[in-house]
Amino acid sequence: MRYHRIPAETVRRLPVYLNALLLSLQQGKSISSSELSAIVGINPLQIRKDFSYFGGFGTRGVGYNIEKLIKKIKKILKLDSHHQAVLVGAGNLGSAVLAYPGFAAYGFQIAAAYDSDPAKIGKTINNITIEDAENIINLKKKNIKIGIIAVPRQQSQAIAQSLVNAGVTGILNFSPCRLAVPKRVKVITINIATDLARLPFYMPADKKIGFALNKRA
Amino acid sequence: MRYHRIPAETVRRLPVYLNALLLSLQQGKSISSSELSAIVGINPLQIRKDFSYFGGFGTRGVGYNIEKLIKKIKKILKLDSHHQAVLVGAGNLGSAVLAYPGFAAYGFQIAAAYDSDPAKIGKTINNITIEDAENIINLKKKNIKIGIIAVPRQQSQAIAQSLVNAGVTGILNFSPCRLAVPKRVKVITINIATDLARLPFYMPADKKIGFALNKRA
Numbered sequence: 001m002r003y004h005r006i007p008a009e010t011v012r013r014l015p016v017y018l019n020a021l022l023l024s025l026q027q028g029k030s031i032s033s034s035e036l037s038a039i040v041g042i043n044p045l046q047i048r049k050d051f052s053y054f055g056g057f058g059t060r061g062v063g064y065n066i067e068k069l070i071k072k073i074k075k076i077l078k079l080d081s082h083h084q085a086v087l088v089g090a091g092n093l094g095s096a097v098l099a100y101p102g103f104a105a106y107g108f109q110i111a112a113a114y115d116s117d118p119a120k121i122g123k124t125i126n127n128i129t130i131e132d133a134e135n136i137i138n139l140k141k142k143n144i145k146i147g148i149i150a151v152p153r154q155q156s157q158a159i160a161q162s163l164v165n166a167g168v169t170g171i172l173n174f175s176p177c178r179l180a181v182p183k184r185v186k187v188i189t190i191n192i193a194t195d196l197a198r199l200p201f202y203m204p205a206d207k208k209i210g211f212a213l214n215k216r217a
Numbered sequence: 218m219r220y221h222r223i224p225a226e227t228v229r230r231l232p233v234y235l236n237a238l239l240l241s242l243q244q245g246k247s248i249s250s251s252e253l254s255a256i257v258g259i260n261p262l263q264i265r266k267d268f269s270y271f272g273g274f275g276t277r278g279v280g281y282n283i284e285k286l287i288k289k290i291k292k293i294l295k296l297d298s299h300h301q302a303v304l305v306g307a308g309n310l311g312s313a314v315l316a317y318p319g320f321a322a323y324g325f326q327i328a329a330a331y332d333s334d335p336a337k338i339g340k341t342i343n344n345i346t347i348e349d350a351e352n353i354i355n356l357k358k359k360n361i362k363i364g365i366i367a368v369p370r371q372q373s374q375a376i377a378q379s380l381v382n383a384g385v386t387g388i389l390n391f392s393p394c395r396l397a398v399p400k401r402v403k404v405i406t407i408n409i410a411t412d413l414a415r416l417p418f419y420m421p422a423d424k425k426i427g428f429a430l431n432k433r434a
Contacts, residue, residue: 009226011415011418012415014414014415015410015411015412015414015415016408016411018414019393019408019410019411039395040395041395076418077414077415077417077418078417078418078420079414079417083417085413091313092309092310092312092313092316093309093310093313095309096308096309096310096313097409099309100393100409100410101370101393102393102408102409102410102411103410103413105410106410106411106413106414108410108413108414145420146413146416146417146420148413153318169420169421170416170417170419170420171416172409172412172413172416176236176317176318176319178256178257178258184421186416186419186420188412188413188415188416190407190409190412191233191236191319192314192317192319192389192407193232193236193317193319193320193322193323193325194232194233194236194319194323195232195389195405195407196302196320196323196325196363196365196389196405197231197232197235197294197296197323197325198228198229198231198232198294198405199363199387199388199389199403199405200294200295200296200300200363200387201228201293201294201295202228202387202403203295203362203363203386203387203403204386204401
């Protein structure tokens with residue numbers, strides 16, 4: 001079964017549900033959309049709609065079987081097998097990525113890290129020894145398909161090209177720029193400025209502006 | 218005029234449009250939804266729908282006036298004035314945030330940074346001297362409303378509480394956990410694992426699985 005029709009916004013929420021469900025496994029066998037809503041902060045109606053894309057299997061008054069739901073979401077997201085990824089760029093951001101505790105829950109493992117700075121090559125961070133970025137092409141033999149780019153903006157396009165040449169088909173990009181890659185390659189860009197830029201919209205108006213606006217939130 | 222009815226998913230895309238529009242300012246006076254689509258990688262229909270929430274002001278065959286659109290989006294997102302933010306946690310991730318080049322385009326400036334590690338307090342990163350996290354309460358006098366949390370998961374709730382006590386009403390949270398805050402405070406969590414977890418869904422199936430699935434992308 002394939003799941004082409006699932007909207008991108010639902011795909012964006014599925015890992016959030018998955019994370020919450022994995023944490024809820026200890027608490028019981030089933031979970032209602034309202035209970036899940038309380039954990040993830042997403043409207044229960046939206047949750048039920050998202051789950052309806054892959055067949056409604058909740059039972060009214062009982063909720064969703066947690067284990068079944070985890071299995072289903074993992075299958076849809078192709079997280080039912082483990083994935084190895086490589087990191088390029090071992091600066092502050094890259095080092096934070098190497099130490100990030102959240103990947104294992106989704107079955108991801110960072111298998112190698114690269115940098116072009118001779119001062120960084122050979123160093124070990126979180127059990128990973130930084131290799132020369134010249135060696136990225138060797139990934140081909142390792143059949144690793146996911147690359148994480150945490151290099152300065154000016155270098156990111158060249159690194160994306162090296163990764164694609166080495167057979168990578170999925171890129172998580174931290175550079176605030178759009179990468180040109182072949183159509184078969186999926187890029188997800190994390191731009192922390194665009195996330196920060198959403199914040200003021202939701203913040204209450206400053207008291208100085210006027211009391212009438214104070215209550216919005 | 219207030220914009221309560223704009224869906225969260227549209228709000229998520231507005232900063233992406235804004236960024237592209239700011240970059241397009243040099244290229245001309247107007248931009249069509251297809252041209253904008255080519256830059257941001259979002260369907261032109263979706264773009265037109267998003268803009269329709271705050272009044273359709275594109276002209277068929279001519280497109281949108283870039284300057285007007287920038288002004289409008291900035292107003293909606295409350296980015297028409299500058300915002301100061303503080304960072305808590307000056308480890309690898311925090312240091313990367315301090316050096317991040319993308320905030321200025323949206324009018325954000327990091328005005329202070331805190332850590333509880335004596336080895337970090339007093340150090341200067343990108344012209345910001347790290348202060349003792351004990352001093353967070355002093356933010357009250359500075360009227361800074363935005364806090365960025367980049368501390369280890371176990372400390373994030375306590376830091377969120379300190380920020381709220383100091384008058385912060387918007388938090389950008391990098392810890393992979395849900396923060397308990399009063400309703401008036403908006404939290405946006407960046408979880409890089411959930412972003413990575415969306416990647417395999419979009420990646421072409423491995424050749425070993427079967428040639429029939431090869432072409433999806």
